Amino acid sequence: MTFAWKAAGITYNRYLAVASRVVRRSLKEEKRLAAEPRGESEVRFAKWSNGKPGEPKHLAEANAQDTITRAGGA
Structure with missing residues (x-):
């Protein structure tokens, strides 16, 4: 079942x-x-580079920004 x-x-x-x-x-x-x-x-993430974290971002805001960027808006 x-x-x-x-x-x-x-x-x-x-x-x-x-x-x-x-x-x-x-x-x-x-x-x-x-x-x-x-x-x-609320989910936040930070991109790591050379063993150090970058600026923390809200996941929803980053996804919205990425969608606009890929659509050619900003």
């Missing part, structure tokens, strides 16, 4: 993220407002 998330072609981590979001959205207003920030995450 295969797991539903495997059969759907998603990873277990993605399955957990979707399930958590569904549970948070199903809560009553007061509890939902308290639980919403738990679903947010």
Whole structure:
């Protein structure tokens, strides 16, 4: 027997993220407002060069910048 998330072609981590979001959205207003920030995450990274880290950047901002650059915008 295969797991539903495997059969759907998603990873277990993605399955957990979707399930958590569904549970948070199903809560009553007061509890939902308290639980919403738990679903947010902030990922930062730094490019290393010659054994030293570069300037830390937010992943979402770097991805947006890269998308604009590849599209020929900036």
